[in-house]
Amino acid sequence: MSGLQGSPGGSGGTPWKLEVVSVSKRYMRDGKPLHVLDRISLGVREGEFVSVVGPSGSGKSTLFRLIGGVERPDAGSIRIAGRDVTGQRGHISYMPQQPALFPWLTVRQNIVSALTIARVERKRAVRLAEEWLERVGLGDVAGAYPHELSGGMQQRVSFLRALLMPRDVMCLDEPFAALDALTRTRMQAWLLMQWEASRRSVLLVTHSIEEAVLLSDRIYVLGKSPATVRREIRVPFPRPRSQDIWTDPAFTRLRADILALLEGNGEHDD
Amino acid sequence: MGGNRWRRALPPAAALAVTLLAWQAACVLFRIDPWLLPDPWRLVRYMADEASLLWWHLEYTLGLALRGMLLGSAAGVLCAVLFHALPAVRAALSPLIVMSQNVPLIALGPLLMVWFGFGLLPKMILLVLVCFFPVAWSMLAGLQHAEPKLREYLAMIGASRRQTFWRLELPASLPYFFSGLKLTAAYSFSTAVVAEWLGSGRGIGYFLVLQSRGYKTTGVFAAILCIVACSLLLYGLAAGVERIGLRRLRPGAERVKGGGAA
Numbered sequence: 270m271s272g273l274q275g276s277p278g279g280s281g282g283t284p285w286k287l288e289v290v291s292v293s294k295r296y297m298r299d300g301k302p303l304h305v306l307d308r309i310s311l312g313v314r315e316g317e318f319v320s321v322v323g324p325s326g327s328g329k330s331t332l333f334r335l336i337g338g339v340e341r342p343d344a345g346s347i348r349i350a351g352r353d354v355t356g357q358r359g360h361i362s363y364m365p366q367q368p369a370l371f372p373w374l375t376v377r378q379n380i381v382s383a384l385t386i387a388r389v390e391r392k393r394a395v396r397l398a399e400e401w402l403e404r405v406g407l408g409d410v411a412g413a414y415p416h417e418l419s420g421g422m423q424q425r426v427s428f429l430r431a432l433l434m435p436r437d438v439m440c441l442d443e444p445f446a447a448l449d450a451l452t453r454t455r456m457q458a459w460l461l462m463q464w465e466a467s468r469r470s471v472l473l474v475t476h477s478i479e480e481a482v483l484l485s486d487r488i489y490v491l492g493k494s495p496a497t498v499r500r501e502i503r504v505p506f507p508r509p510r511s512q513d514i515w516t517d518p519a520f521t522r523l524r525a526d527i528l529a530l531l532e533g534n535g536e537h538d539d
Numbered sequence: 540m541g542g543n544r545w546r547r548a549l550p551p552a553a554a555l556a557v558t559l560l561a562w563q564a565a566c567v568l569f570r571i572d573p574w575l576l577p578d579p580w581r582l583v584r585y586m587a588d589e590a591s592l593l594w595w596h597l598e599y600t601l602g603l604a605l606r607g608m609l610l611g612s613a614a615g616v617l618c619a620v621l622f623h624a625l626p627a628v629r630a631a632l633s634p635l636i637v638m639s640q641n642v643p644l645i646a647l648g649p650l651l652m653v654w655f656g657f658g659l660l661p662k663m664i665l666l667v668l669v670c671f672f673p674v675a676w677s678m679l680a681g682l683q684h685a686e687p688k689l690r691e692y693l694a695m696i697g698a699s700r701r702q703t704f705w706r707l708e709l710p711a712s713l714p715y716f717f718s719g720l721k722l723t724a725a726y727s728f729s730t731a732v733v734a735e736w737l738g739s740g741r742g743i744g745y746f747l748v749l750q751s752r753g754y755k756t757t758g759v760f761a762a763i764l765c766i767v768a769c770s771l772l773l774y775g776l777a778a779g780v781e782r783i784g785l786r787r788l789r790p791g792a793e794r795v796k797g798g799g800a801a
Contacts, residue, residue: 358696362696369688434696
């Protein structure tokens with residue numbers, strides 16, 4: 270991962286889609302500076318699923334706001350597909366923790382609306398939405414309004430909306446945190462299947478170690494305030510994967526390692 | 540559902556009936572002179588006899604109130620959008636506008652007449668001044684209180700300011716706009732009546748002034764009844780427009796104010 274610090278990309282393997290290069294961010298809170306991110310460097314290669322795991326309050330959301338260009342870092346830069354896009358918006362697709370579907374638009378219209386913001390031509394957007402809703406088994410609810418759908422279904426729509434946006438990186442911000450345990454497990458399996466079929470470049474932020482290990486090729490473990498990258502872990506399990514790996518002894522060891530890393534940095538309030 | 544509605548309508552209807560009966564009985568028993576207090580039956584007969592005259596006046600006032608509502612709401616929407624887009628303009632002008640709403644109509648009306656004569660113009664100005672405010676303030680609140688989750692989502696995917704306005708803020712402000720419209724509807728008719736006091740040859744307000752100067756109490760009561768009925772009518776109209784508007788413009792989200800996810 271040292272390649273990221275200097276001049277990344279090109280030097281071997283698939284190219285970097287997203288590079289976060291030595292990014293720092295602090296806020297003023299109650300007149301005192303609050304150091305949130307401290308020289309964070311991480312990256313996602315083309316077709317790679319990468320997770321960021323950290324305790325609550327470790328600045329994961331701030332990291333996403335910086336990548337999305339909603340805020341600027343105090344130091345460091347964000348590069349997407351090789352270009353410096355620090356502080357620029359419109360380069361990522363995004364799946365937030367809450368589905369954030371527009372209640373006055375149908376499922377289909379929600380997807381179309383997002384795609385047209387990403388400059389997909391309207392007719393093509395409608396065609397894509399119809400085709401993919403059918404493909405992921407949501408064809409029946411294309412004309413339904415979000416409030417008619419269960420939480421899990423809403424998140425599927427939200428994921429599909431992010432998947433279909435023609436952007437270099439998909440950012441998933443704790444997408445299953447608000448779901449109940451059973452729905453969450455089902456959604457992880459579903460997401461795994463969808464992702465293995467599409468192989469987009471994904472950055473997932475989560476505080477669930479199991480989720481990160483199940484889904485990711487690599488995991489960055491963050492420490493707490495100010496957040497630094499404590500370790501980068503390559504997940505050894507081959508693909509296609511399933512939740513069966515949760516009973517694998519290698520999984521248990523990996524989980525214990527990550528937990529130790531998280532807890533090594535003060536209390537883990539979860 | 541239907542049975543429930545009738546059951547809920549029963550107590551106020553009964554109260555109204557009892558009041559009317561008591562009123563009628565008091566007038567007959569105590570032989571109250573009609574110029575002091577006309578009894579309900581006399582009122583009904585008067586209104587039936589003078590129906591065409593009353594309608595001739597009402598027609599004019601209704602026209603005035605409706606035009607004021609339309610122009611006022613349009614001005615309100617423009618003002619809300621302008622203030623939303625340009626916070627500096629909002630900061631500069633909103634105290635002035637709030638102050639202007641505290642000038643009594645009875646003081647403002649004669650001034651407008653001095654400046655703009657006795658025609659339609661000063662009346663329309665008065666109406667628009669009154670009608671634009673509820674729409675403007677209510678809609679401004681709606682534009683600014685669009686669901687933060689959706690705002691954050693649009694920011695993260697890089698939606699422009701204009702896209703955010705059309706796709707989130709405007710639809711989210713619609714229920715607020717309609718609340719403002721209902722308020723405006725409730726005010727507009729009585730404001731039109733006040734505008735007519737200030738010099739007019741027609742309208743229920745003008746009729747009211749004539750009757751009251753001549754101590755024709757029955758006529759005054761008839762005018763009051765007409766004014767109350769028309770105010771309710773306009774409010775009902777606005778409520779109807781709200782229902783249809785929300786159903787057509789924001790299907791699936793009629794009950795969701797501001798645009799929260801279900």
